[in-house]
Each structure stands twice: as structure tokens, then as C-alpha cells.
Amino acid sequence: xxxxxxxxxxxxxxxxxxxxxxYAVAGTPVIELTIKDHLFFPATIEIxxxxxxxxxxxNLDPTAEEFESYELNREKVILGNRKxxxxxxxxxxxxxxxxxxFYPKTAQGKVVVTDQ
Amino acid sequence: xxLNSVVLIxxxxxxxxxxxxxxxxxTRLRSIRPFWAIAAIASGAIGAYFFAHHMxxxxxxxxYVGQEVMNAFIQLAILFILAIFSAKYLGxxxxxHSSQMNRGFIVCTxxxxxxxxxxxxxxxxxxxxxxxxxxxxxxxxLMGSVIGAGIGISVGVLIYYGLLGxxxxxxxxxxxxxxxxxxxxxxxxxxxxxxxxxxxxxxRILWDTSSWLPENSILGRxxxxxxxxxxTPSLFQVFSYATGILLIFLCAQFSFRKQPPMLIxxxxxxxxx
Numbered sequence: 001x002x003x004x005x006x007x008x009x010x011x012x013x014x015x016x017x018x019x020x021x022x023y024a025v026a027g028t029p030v031i032e033l034t035i036k037d038h039l040f041f042p043a044t045i046e047i048x049x050x051x052x053x054x055x056x057x058x059n060l061d062p063t064a065e066e067f068e069s070y071e072l073n074r075e076k077v078i079l080g081n082r083k084x085x086x087x088x089x090x091x092x093x094x095x096x097x098x099x100x101x102f103y104p105k106t107a108q109g110k111v112v113v114t115d116q
Numbered sequence: 117x118x119l120n121s122v123v124l125i126x127x128x129x130x131x132x133x134x135x136x137x138x139x140x141x142x143t144r145l146r147s148i149r150p151f152w153a154i155a156a157i158a159s160g161a162i163g164a165y166f167f168a169h170h171m172x173x174x175x176x177x178x179x180y181v182g183q184e185v186m187n188a189f190i191q192l193a194i195l196f197i198l199a200i201f202s203a204k205y206l207g208x209x210x211x212x213h214s215s216q217m218n219r220g221f222i223v224c225t226x227x228x229x230x231x232x233x234x235x236x237x238x239x240x241x242x243x244x245x246x247x248x249x250x251x252x253x254x255x256x257x258l259m260g261s262v263i264g265a266g267i268g269i270s271v272g273v274l275i276y277y278g279l280l281g282x283x284x285x286x287x288x289x290x291x292x293x294x295x296x297x298x299x300x301x302x303x304x305x306x307x308x309x310x311x312x313x314x315x316x317x318x319x320r321i322l323w324d325t326s327s328w329l330p331e332n333s334i335l336g337r338x339x340x341x342x343x344x345x346x347x348t349p350s351l352f353q354v355f356s357y358a359t360g361i362l363l364i365f366l367c368a369q370f371s372f373r374k375q376p377p378m379l380i381x382x383x384x385x386x387x388x389x
Contacts, residue, residue, distance in 0.1 A: 052318065070332050073348060102124075102243055
């Protein structure tokens with residue numbers, strides 16, 4: 001009897017590791033977005049639908065930029081030669097434009113959410 | 117660069133302009149001299165400078181979401197002080213006030229304006245500071261900033277005289293309405309920022325009014341800057357906006373209801389002297 005209890009316990013713990021371990025390893029997907037010469041690279045980011053994404057914005061310009069998107073409801077200042085994290089999603093399929101509020105003429109981009 | 121500066125500075129200034137105007141109206145109603153505003157604006161400017169100066173390191177806190185967390189914290193602090201202010205000082209505008217009451221009033225208004233300017237102003241410092249690094253940007257940026265600030269301040273003056281021009285009975289209630297909108301805006305923005313930082317879970321978008329009033333239209337941006345209009349608000353945002361409004365309203369009811377006892381208390385304490 002004791003043996004069976006032990007085996008079940010090991011199984012449960014093992015399953016827990018598989019389940020949560022997978023979650024921890026997979027975590028939130030990270031996508032890098034670079035700002036250089038007041039431009040976004042890449043200008044188009046493709047992400048799967050209904051998935052939370054960690055957007056790592058790296059500003060290589062010496063001046064600050066503000067990542068802004070009305071469609072994504074996001075707004076964040078990224079200082080010169082610094083980086084910042086913005087969480088977006090989960091989102092339904094569609095196009096979500098974003099721009100740099102400090103240099104909107106050149107700093108333009110979009111997030112394309114695709115149904116996969 | 118010029119037009120962008122006008123819009124950017126105007127957006128940053130409008131929210132604070134509304135707050136300052138409404139608080140100045142209540143200052144007038146209580147016959148307090150408005151000198152606190154000068155101290156509040158000065159301390160807000162100093163706060164904004166230091167906030168901007170340390171923004172680089174603040175941004176790296178909590179795994180690169182420090183900016184959101186700090187801004188949300190300031191907004192919740194504004195909401196909290198606004199609730200205290202509404203509960204204690206909104207109602208009894210026509211009764212005689214002890215100097216202690218007036219001191220509390222001034223401390224609240226000073227903190228509110230200083231905190232609001234610290235958050236909004238830091239972005240102005242970061243933007244203008246960056247633009248000044250490029251010699252070709254200096255003139256259009258400065259010109260645009262001055263004009264943007266000028267329009268923002270004018271809107272504030274309009275709100276101030278607009279409120280004071282109302283029938284006396286309506287002034288307090290209209291002021292309260294605007295304060296509760298500010299409270300709702302603070303709560304909703306804080307919620308949005310904490311969601312952006314992944315400190316709050318995602319909640320679904322409740323409605324989409326972007327085809328009626330797009331957020332990037334002039335009116336949309338104006339409303340966004342003043343009362344936090346969102347074309348696609350999330351469930352949590354709508355909930356927190358409503359909670360913010362309700363909180364300020366309920367707190368104000370508390371002070372309106374307290375009015376008669378306050379009068380009795382004050383006359384009874386002043387008669388023996």
C-alpha cells in the first residue's frame with residue numbers, strides 16, 4: 001500500500017514538473033524590436049493570435065523615443081541607448097500599427113497577428 | 117518637428133491643466149489665496165526634472181518595467197489624495213474654515229499638482245532634452261513647445277473661468293464631476309500600465325469606438341489627454357475607471373453630508389473665544 005502511495009506521489013510530482021516545467025521553459029515568447037536612426041527594425045512584427053508576447057525594445061539611438069500604439073493601447077518611453085520591455089497580447093488576428101511619438105515621420109511599424 | 121512638439125507638449129500639459137484649474141476653482145470658493153499653485157508648479161517642475169534624470173535607471177527596475185510601475189504608483193497616489201481631498205474639503209465651501217482645515221486643503225492641492233506635473237513633465241524634459249541635442253531641431257522644438265504649452269495653459273484658463281461663470285450652486289458639482297473624471301482616468305491609466313508591465317493579467321477588450329471617434333483624431337487625442345479616452349478599453353480599465361469615479365463621488369458625498377455638523381462644531385468652538 002505504502003509503495004503504491006509513493007509511486008502515485010512520484011507520478012504526480014513528475015507530472016507537475018512536466019507541466020509547469022514546460023510552462024517555465026516556454027514562458028512568454030520574446031521578440032526584439034530595435035530603434036536605429038529613428039526607424040524600427042523590423043518594421044513588421046509577425047506574432048501568432050491569442051498569445052502574450054514580451055516585446056524587448058532596444059534603442060540604439062542616443063535620443064529617447066516613445067513607443068506608441070493606439071491599436072495596441074501601449075505607450076512607453078525608451079531612453080537613448082537603453083532598452084525596455086512591453087507586454088502585448090493576447091490579440092485577435094489583425095494589423096496593429098505602432099509609431100515613435102518623438103519622431104513619428106520616420107519611426108513607423110506594425111504588429112501583424114496571424115491565425116495559425 | 118515643430119507640429120510634433122506642439123501636439124506632444126499640449127498633450128502632456130492638458131491633464132495637469134484641468135487638475136490645476138479645478139483645484140484653483142475650489143481654492144477660490146474657500147477664499148484661500150492661490151499662492152500654493154506657484155509652489156506646486158515649481159515643485160512639480162523640480163520633481164519632473166529629477167524623474168526624467170533618473171528615468172534610465174528607473175526603467176530598468178523590475179526587469180525593465182520600472183517606468184510603468186512608478187507611473188502607476190504616482191497615478192494611484194493621485195487617486196488616493198484626490199479621495200481624501202474630496203472627503204474632507206469639497207463640501208463645506210461656504211462655512212468658515214479653521215486655519216488648520218485650510219492648511220490641509222493646501223497640502224492636498226500642492227501634492228496633487230506636484231505629483232501630476234512630475235509624471236507628465238518628465239516626458240517633456242526627456243523629449244525636449246533629446247531634441248536639443250540636434251542643432252537643426254532646437255528652434256522648431258522650442259517654438260513648438262512654447263506654443264503647445266500656451267494652448268494648454270489657455271485651455272486651463274478657459275476651464276477655470278468656465279466653471280466660475282456657472283451659477284454658484286453648480287460650481288461645486290461641476291468641479292466634483294471633473295475631479296471624479298480625473299480620478300477615473302488615474303485608475304484606468306494605472307491599470308493599463310500594470311497590464312503593460314504584466315503585473316496585472318490581460319482582460320478582454322470591451323468595446324471598440326474607433327470608427328466613431330478614432331484615438332488618433334484631434335478630438336480623440338484631446339479627450340485622451342484630458343479624461344483618458346480609449347477607443348478600445350479593456351474590461352479591467354472600464355472597471356477601474358468606474359471605480360475611480362465612484363470613489364471620488366462617494367468620498368465627496370461624505371464631505372457634503374458632514375457640512376451641517378461642521379458648521380455647528382465651528383461656531384461652538386469659536387464662541388467662547
